[in-house]
Amino acid sequence: MLKARSLEAGYGDLKVLKGASLHVFPGEIVTIIGANGAGKSTLLNSLAGLVKPSAGSVTLKGEEITGARPERILARGCSLVPEGRKLFAPMTVRENLELGGYAIRRRFGGRRGRKESEADIESAFDLFPRLKERQHQLAGTLSGGEQQMLAIGRSLMSRPELIMLDEPSMGLAPLVIRDIFAAIVSLSARGKTILVVEQNAKAILKIASRGYVMETGNLVLEGTGAELLANRDVQRAYLGKEYASIADEREGT
Amino acid sequence: MTQADRYETMDRDDLEQVQVERLQATVNRACQNVAFYRESFERRAIDIEKIKSLADLAELPFTTKEDLRLSYPYGMFAVPLKDIVRIHSTSGTTGKPVVVGYTANDIAVWASLVARVLRAADLSEHDLVQIAFNYNLSSAGLGFHYGAEKLGASVVPSSGESVGRQVTIMRDYKTTALVGTPGYALHISGYLRENRIHPDELRLRAGLFGAESWSEAMRAEIEDGLHLKAYDNYGLTELMGPGVAFECSERKGLHVSEDHFIMEVIDRNTLKPLKAGEEGELVFTTITKQGFPLIRYRTGDISSILDSPCPCGRTHRRMGRVSGRIDDMIIVDGVNIFPSQIEDALLKVEGIAPHYRIILDREEGVDSIEVQTEVSEDFPYLDELGKVASLRTRLQNSIDETLGIHTRVTFVERKTIERSQGSKLRRVVDKRPK
Numbered sequence: 058m059l060k061a062r063s064l065e066a067g068y069g070d071l072k073v074l075k076g077a078s079l080h081v082f083p084g085e086i087v088t089i090i091g092a093n094g095a096g097k098s099t100l101l102n103s104l105a106g107l108v109k110p111s112a113g114s115v116t117l118k119g120e121e122i123t124g125a126r127p128e129r130i131l132a133r134g135c136s137l138v139p140e141g142r143k144l145f146a147p148m149t150v151r152e153n154l155e156l157g158g159y160a161i162r163r164r165f166g167g168r169r170g171r172k173e174s175e176a177d178i179e180s181a182f183d184l185f186p187r188l189k190e191r192q193h194q195l196a197g198t199l200s201g202g203e204q205q206m207l208a209i210g211r212s213l214m215s216r217p218e219l220i221m222l223d224e225p226s227m228g229l230a231p232l233v234i235r236d237i238f239a240a241i242v243s244l245s246a247r248g249k250t251i252l253v254v255e256q257n258a259k260a261i262l263k264i265a266s267r268g269y270v271m272e273t274g275n276l277v278l279e280g281t282g283a284e285l286l287a288n289r290d291v292q293r294a295y296l297g298k299e300y301a302s303i304a305d306e307r308e309g310t
Numbered sequence: 311m312t313q314a315d316r317y318e319t320m321d322r323d324d325l326e327q328v329q330v331e332r333l334q335a336t337v338n339r340a341c342q343n344v345a346f347y348r349e350s351f352e353r354r355a356i357d358i359e360k361i362k363s364l365a366d367l368a369e370l371p372f373t374t375k376e377d378l379r380l381s382y383p384y385g386m387f388a389v390p391l392k393d394i395v396r397i398h399s400t401s402g403t404t405g406k407p408v409v410v411g412y413t414a415n416d417i418a419v420w421a422s423l424v425a426r427v428l429r430a431a432d433l434s435e436h437d438l439v440q441i442a443f444n445y446n447l448s449s450a451g452l453g454f455h456y457g458a459e460k461l462g463a464s465v466v467p468s469s470g471e472s473v474g475r476q477v478t479i480m481r482d483y484k485t486t487a488l489v490g491t492p493g494y495a496l497h498i499s500g501y502l503r504e505n506r507i508h509p510d511e512l513r514l515r516a517g518l519f520g521a522e523s524w525s526e527a528m529r530a531e532i533e534d535g536l537h538l539k540a541y542d543n544y545g546l547t548e549l550m551g552p553g554v555a556f557e558c559s560e561r562k563g564l565h566v567s568e569d570h571f572i573m574e575v576i577d578r579n580t581l582k583p584l585k586a587g588e589e590g591e592l593v594f595t596t597i598t599k600q601g602f603p604l605i606r607y608r609t610g611d612i613s614s615i616l617d618s619p620c621p622c623g624r625t626h627r628r629m630g631r632v633s634g635r636i637d638d639m640i641i642v643d644g645v646n647i648f649p650s651q652i653e654d655a656l657l658k659v660e661g662i663a664p665h666y667r668i669i670l671d672r673e674e675g676v677d678s679i680e681v682q683t684e685v686s687e688d689f690p691y692l693d694e695l696g697k698v699a700s701l702r703t704r705l706q707n708s709i710d711e712t713l714g715i716h717t718r719v720t721f722v723e724r725k726t727i728e729r730s731q732g733s734k735l736r737r738v739v740d741k742r743p744k
Contacts, residue, residue, distance in 0.1 A: 060327050063334070063362035076359045078331040080324070113362075275359075277338045279331055284415055288600075289393045 058083045058219055058250050059104065059135070064113035066103045073099040075274035076113065081219065086241065086251040088282075090258040090295055091271030097254040098140055100271070101223050104252075105137040106130045117219070132160065136217035140224045140254075142208040146197030150188055150207055153196050154178045157214030174214070181210035184240060184247075202233035209240060220244060222253040226260070238264055258295040262286045270295070317569040318426065318624045325625060328569055329364060332597035337361055337370070340603045343388040346381060347605065367572065367595065368583055372606045375408065378548060383409040388603050398449040400547050408548050410449070411601040416550075417456065419598055423553035423567050424457020430558040430565070430622075431516045431541045433487050435462030438513075440483070442476055442490035442498075443521070445469045449551025450521050454489045457553060463487070473501045480512050487516045492524035492532060492540075496664055497729045499535025503687060509537035518543055520552060523632045523650050527657035531664055542631055546609055548602075549594050555629055563616040563628030570598045573629060574606070575615050578636065586617040591636060592629065610636040612648075638738055640670060642677045645715050649737050652681055655712040659705045661689035665727040672742040680718045681709060684727055 059081040066074040073096045081087045089097050102108040104115055106127035114123045117133050127137075145153055158174035165173050182189035185206040191199065196207060205225055212220055222241070226234040234257065242264050245251055255261040262268055262282040270278035270291060278288065285291050320328070337358045340347040350371055351358060360366060378386060387394065394411035401407065412420065433439065439458040445451035445467055458465045468479050476498060479485065488495065495517055502509060514536055520543040532540045544564050545552040554571055555564035566573045574593040575584045584590045592609045596602075612635065616628040634648030641647070649668055656662050663684040671678045683705070691697035698721065706719045 060324075062327070062330060076334065076362065078327070078334055080327045080331065082324070275334070275338050276331065277335050277342075279335055280415070284418070288415060289389070289413070 058085075059115070059117055059252065061100075061104060061115045062113055064100065064103060064110050064115065066099055066108050066110045068099075068108075072111075073274055074103065074110070074113075077271070077274065077276050078113075079269055079276055079279075081250055081252050083218075083250055084245070084248070085266040086245050086253070086264060088261045088265040088268040089252070089254045089271055089276075090256075090261065090268055090285075090291075092294070093256075095271040096274045097271050098223055101137065101221050101252070101254050104130075105135065105221060107137070131215055131217070134216075134218040136212040136215050136220055138208045138212045138220065138222040138225065140227065142204045144196040144204055144207055144211070147195060149193050149195055150199070151178070151192040153207055153211050154181060154188075154214055157211035160215050177214050177216065181213050184213075184243060185210055200233075201229050202236060205229065205233075205237055206240065209237075209244075213244075217249070219250045219252065222251070224254055224256060226255060226257045234260060258291070259286070262291075314429070314622070314624050315426065318565070318567075318626055320569075320625060322625055325568060326364060329572055329597060330362075332569075333364070333367065333572060333595065334361060336595070336597050336599075336603050337605065339388055339600075340605060344386055344603070346377065346386060364572065367574070367606065370605055372581070372593065372608050373604050374608050375548070375610065378408040379406040382406045384411070386602060386604075387411050389413055389601055394601055396452075398452070398547050398551065399447045401448065407447075410547055410550075413601045416599055416601050419570065420453060420550055420553055421456040421460040423550070423570060424453055425460040426567065427518065427543050427553055427556040428458060428461050428463065428487070430556050430624075431487070431518055431539070432559060433458075433461065433463060433516060437463045437486045437516075438466065438484060439463045439487045439489060440466045440468050440476070440480060440485040442468050442471075442488060442494055449545070449547040453545070453551035453553060454518075458489075473498055477501055477505075477507065477512075480514065481507070484513045486513050487518065488514055488536070488538065489518045491521050492519040492528055493522060493729060495519055495532045495536060495540070496528070499532060500663075500687070502535065509535065512536070514538040516541065518556075520544060523634060523648075525650050525654045525657065526631075527654050528664060531657060544611075544629070544632065546594075546611075548607060549596060549604060549609075550599065554594065558620065558622040558624060560620055560622055562620070563630055565620065565624050565626045565628050568626045571596055573615060573627065575613065575629075576608075584614070586615040586627075589614045589630070589633070592632075612636060640668065640679070640738060640740075642670065642679050642715060645713070647679075647713055647715075651712050652709060652717075655709040656681075656683060656705065658708050659701070661686050661701050662705055663687070663724070665729065666737065667727050668738045670738065670740045670742050677742065678718065679715070680720060682720050682722050682727065684724050685721055687724070 062078050063076040064074050065076055077100055091097050103110045106125050109124050117135055122130055158177055162170035162174045188206055188210055225237050262285050265282040267281055268285045269276045341358050393413050395414045396412040399407040399409045441454050443450035455465055468476050515538055517538045517540045529540050541557045543552055544555040555566040557564050572595040575590045576593050577584055577590050592611045592613050594607050596604050611632045613632050614630045634650055656666055657664055663686040666683040669680040702719050709717050
């Protein structure tokens with residue numbers, strides 16, 4: 058589905074990505090975990106076309122998209138749910154979704170376009186019934202969890218095959234995080250391929266097919282979710298386990 | 311196609327992507343956690359961020375067995391010792407042993423790779439696998455054990471039991487697959503013959519043999535004696551142990567688990583990578599090992615890359631069967647000889663047992679090569695001097711023709727030549743003054 062090879066990117070003189078390579082196969086849930094400032098968001102943004110990579114290459118479904126504009130990448134079937142949701146606060150839930158459906162309406166045109174887009178909205182409501190209840194409410198008045206649901210719902214409106222999510226659990230209560238991760242799993246069950254950047258390593262590794270560990274601009278470890286959960290370096294650095302508790306666990310088993 | 315997993319059949323483009331990612335991660339971690347690599351790269355002013363493709367691997371220096379010996383015991387470990395759950399080591403017969411550490415994850419990966427080896431030999435949970443490798447410091451016994459358990463087979467760790475016990479177990483427990491050295495398989499076959507046990511009294515259907523190089527002729531001999539299908543497999547303790555490469559049912563070269571190891575073959579003089587089909591020294595880079603990563607490790611084994619597609623459906627490229635080792639390559643008056651060539655010649659002559667020893671000496675500045683072997687049990691004329699003499703002549707001719715140099719063949723008493731059992735055998739005695 059997606060392949061990035063030795064991607065480099067940065068802001069001005071600051072090189073944030075130092076040659077990151079990763080792939081996502083169709084149907085996988087792949088996560089990138091790592092500390093703050095490791096370059097995870099920059100990586101997603103450069104895959105989505107929001108940041109221009111200074112070196113390296115990206116292919117989407119076999120087609121070269123390195124440095125392509127975001128709308129072309131979106132049209133090729135890859136959407137991004139940005140960090141901090143980036144909703145249109147003064148618009149209603151439904152209007153936000155309709156905005157996301159712009160490309161589909163244009164593709165089909167006229168009545169057919171409106172019909173297709175409406176079907177997509179229904180399918181988003183199906184995934185998040187809460188959004189249906191609040192469809193006429195202003196996005197700015199939604200709770201954090203509902204806003205995240207809306208951001209995911211909006212990203213679905215362009216009918217992507219690959220959905221990239223940047224820190225979907227950020228700022229949410231644990232119970233709400235559970236709902237969001239359950240939604241990611243059901244998106245996967247609906248045939249979507251998922252690439253998700255997450256700080257909440259433990260929760261995401263439990264649902265991920267594979268994961269990458271990012272450190273200062275490089276991907277230093279790759280493995281299945283279970284492998285990374287069991288990895289001592291990952292436990293120490295990202296799962297908040299102390300040395301003593303690892304030792305206890307070892308004795309206990 | 312026989313139950314190959316997703317990674318074994320992925321298309322070459324995807325595989326290359328996986329290899330590059332894992333290579334970059336490995337080089338990063340090795341540089342961060344292993345002083346040897348950090349210093350080696352710094353000394354050569356190598357910028358690891360420049361490793362962007364598989365071809366860039368050639369920019370990195372080799373790791374030699376000598377480097378590993380100098381790091382004795384833990385110098386090459388890339389994780390703290392408390393993250394290591396298993397330690398194996400090489401025998402150290404040719405110097406200080408190499409000590410290899412495995413993390414829990416390394417052990418899990420290893421088991422899944424050995425399970426591939428067994429699956430490729432058409433084994434499954436329905437098989438009873440008897441492991442006649444010694445369970446000790448060397449990686450063969452435990453390596454196969456974990457892999458066979460991972461496959462779900464019933465595993466009998468018969469290890470270093472006597473040949474008699476091995477055969478009893480084989481017969482009574484209804485063993486379907488034998489794992490061990492090819493030399494030991496021949497030993498078992500000899501035991502069956504002596505004790506008038508027909509191989510069909512056993513249920514053996516597959517044999518997985520490795521840890522020493524063996525010829526096609528020896529394979530035929532084993533299959534004939536044990537009535538099983540014999541498969542070659544390849545691995546080194548330094549790299550992991552068994553599970554690096556293995557034959558599928560085609561048995562035309564060994565598939566390298568390229569999602570975990572990058573294979574190169576280099577010219578032994580120029581040290582430049584060779585193209586597919588060209589014979590040279592095998593070099594491997596581990597790309598998923600955590601405890602003991604190795605970058606461009608020179609194995610000393612001689613083989614070539616086979617890159618034609620395999621009908622079995624696996625996309626991983628194959629290596630040719632190891633034709634010898636650089637360090638047991640004999641140079642006699644400037645001619646390179648591998649013991650396996652002598653073994654081939656030996657097996658072509660009827661009436662000769664497949665056990666041999668090579669004695670090198672120098673008389674008046676000229677190298678001499680003596681091949682000691684035994685007359686087979688099947689040869690009924692041992693007391694007729696004329697028949698034995700003509701047997702010797704036929705053998706002599708066969709060997710001389712194969713090697714292209716003159717050798718002296720001598721017969722020794724039956725069963726005086728050491729049989730291999732669960733460990734490597736040194737077949738060459740070099741008496742030449744250094």
